[in-house]
Amino acid sequence: MDKLVIEGGRPLFGEISISGAKNAALPLIAATLLAPGLHTLRNVPNLRDTRTISRLLESFGACVTSAADGVMTVNADNITNLEASYELVKTMRASVLVLGPLLARFGRARVSLPGGCAIGARPIDFHLQALQKMGVRLELAAGYVDAVVDGTLQGAPIFFDIPSVTGTENILMAAVLAKGTTIIKNAAREPEVGNLVEMLQAMGADIEGKDSDLLTVRGVSRLKAVDSSVIPDRIETGTYLIAVGAAGGDVTVNNCRPNHLPSLLHKLRSAGLTIEEGDTSIRVVRNGPLKSVDVQTRPYPGFPTDLQAQIMALMAMTDGGLSVIHETIFENRFMHVAELLRLGANIRVDGRSAIVKGTGGFTGAKVMATDLRASASLVIAALAAKGVTEISRIYHLERGYDNLAGKLRAIGARVQQMPE
Numbered sequence: 279m280d281k282l283v284i285e286g287g288r289p290l291f292g293e294i295s296i297s298g299a300k301n302a303a304l305p306l307i308a309a310t311l312l313a314p315g316l317h318t319l320r321n322v323p324n325l326r327d328t329r330t331i332s333r334l335l336e337s338f339g340a341c342v343t344s345a346a347d348g349v350m351t352v353n354a355d356n357i358t359n360l361e362a363s364y365e366l367v368k369t370m371r372a373s374v375l376v377l378g379p380l381l382a383r384f385g386r387a388r389v390s391l392p393g394g395c396a397i398g399a400r401p402i403d404f405h406l407q408a409l410q411k412m413g414v415r416l417e418l419a420a421g422y423v424d425a426v427v428d429g430t431l432q433g434a435p436i437f438f439d440i441p442s443v444t445g446t447e448n449i450l451m452a453a454v455l456a457k458g459t460t461i462i463k464n465a466a467r468e469p470e471v472g473n474l475v476e477m478l479q480a481m482g483a484d485i486e487g488k489d490s491d492l493l494t495v496r497g498v499s500r501l502k503a504v505d506s507s508v509i510p511d512r513i514e515t516g517t518y519l520i521a522v523g524a525a526g527g528d529v530t531v532n533n534c535r536p537n538h539l540p541s542l543l544h545k546l547r548s549a550g551l552t553i554e555e556g557d558t559s560i561r562v563v564r565n566g567p568l569k570s571v572d573v574q575t576r577p578y579p580g581f582p583t584d585l586q587a588q589i590m591a592l593m594a595m596t597d598g599g600l601s602v603i604h605e606t607i608f609e610n611r612f613m614h615v616a617e618l619l620r621l622g623a624n625i626r627v628d629g630r631s632a633i634v635k636g637t638g639g640f641t642g643a644k645v646m647a648t649d650l651r652a653s654a655s656l657v658i659a660a661l662a663a664k665g666v667t668e669i670s671r672i673y674h675l676e677r678g679y680d681n682l683a684g685k686l687r688a689i690g691a692r693v694q695q696m697p698e
């Protein structure tokens with residue numbers, strides 16, 4: 279296992295380039311299961327999670343190639359196994375995204391239940407209830423969901439109590455080949471769902487309502503293989519913007535979509551940072567004191583839960599300011615708090631709220647990464663901290679940040695990756 283050693287307190291300057299979005303790449307890769315032929319996916323980030331889902335597809339019999347330039351090809355002509363094993367699913371919950379496409383094309387699938395995770399219980403009951411409405415018979419046994427389509431997969435009206443991102447994606451992928459019309463109400467509007475809708479439309483699917491909370495899918499009898507691109511990662515973008523806010527400096531983040539970060543950019547401006555938006559770039563400059571802002575995580579276009587830990591690190595650095603950070607999406611997403619305290623933060627957790635009192639800065643210490651975004655918040659704190667911070671268990675970061683240490687070094691950070 280590797281650790282990151284960060285010598286903090288150095289402002290960051292220069293340019294950084296954003297990779298493809300993890301949470302868009304995963305459903306796009308899963309969607310290749312829907313049609314035979316050779317699919318090409320571009321801008322696929324080089325991450326542990328994209329490698330895991332590739333291995334999952336290979337375990338079904340698909341042929342996957344990945345090149346260093348982010349081009350992935352998938353040929354799903356010869357699918358011989360329809361079981362997603364516990365060994366793969368336990369390392370990545372998003373493996374559940376294969377359920378919809380396998381049922382749509384082959385009428386059956388056996389997928390391990392994901393189990394608990396570091397940020398909350400995260401059930402998949404919405405996915406399963408919606409599939410049942412579409413005519414899927416489910417049995418839960420030995421930790422697996424055995425799913426079989428009774429006759430033909432049928433379009434159905436679906437309502438999500440909470441707009442679930444992977445739930446919406448799974449049902450979209452099931453509905454495109456179902457008989458009849460599926461209407462998904464209270465669908466997730468995250469840009470990653472829109473990226474999947476675009477790919478499915480290019481494959482020949484009939485979907486209306488992209489980027490809205492009402493998706494209408496008229497099933498078609500077959501889809502074709504396509505050439506698609508993964509959108510830039512808005513969470514990676516946000517993480518680097520916040521890092522510059524914390525460490526200070528002047529950085530231009532390239533190859534990103536400023537319009538995918540409305541809530542974060544608003545908060546960063548309110549926090550006193552200068553933000554200049556281009557079409558595909560964002561310049562961030564810190565040239566004054568940080569101000570505290572309150573944050574509530576919400577489904578898109580609200581403030582993303584995947585940036586909650588990172589903005590908390592920034593708020594912990596104000597000069598005595600008070601910020602209330604309320605997490606509404608996941609019930610246990612404050613694992614970073616105890617580690618930020620080790621770096622000198624003053625944060626009190628009360629249920630789903632964290633009350634953050636700025637201490638003016640951090641001091642380096644040894645800390646431990648607990649989940650992907652919690653780890654990113656520790657990197658941000660470490661970049662700003664006086665002295666040296668050692669972050670252990672960085673395999674979490676490798677799940678979602680492509681070449682994190684290299685990108686940070688390119689803007690002047692002192693970051694080394696070494697064995698623990």
Ligand code: EPU
Nearest residue numbers: 301372400401402403404405440441442443444445607650
């Ligand atoms: N929920 C249920 N039942 C379900 C599905 C969801 O109760 O069947 C609840 C969840 O427990 C949560 C809420 O609904 O309280 C929303 O969860 P959602 O289903 O939207 O989350 P997800 O699809 O499992 C994706 C991202 C997460 C991101 C969330 C929220 C992917 C692969 N994962 O998860 O990303 O935090 O949406 O935006 O797209 C990350 O990248 O670090 C990450 C955790």
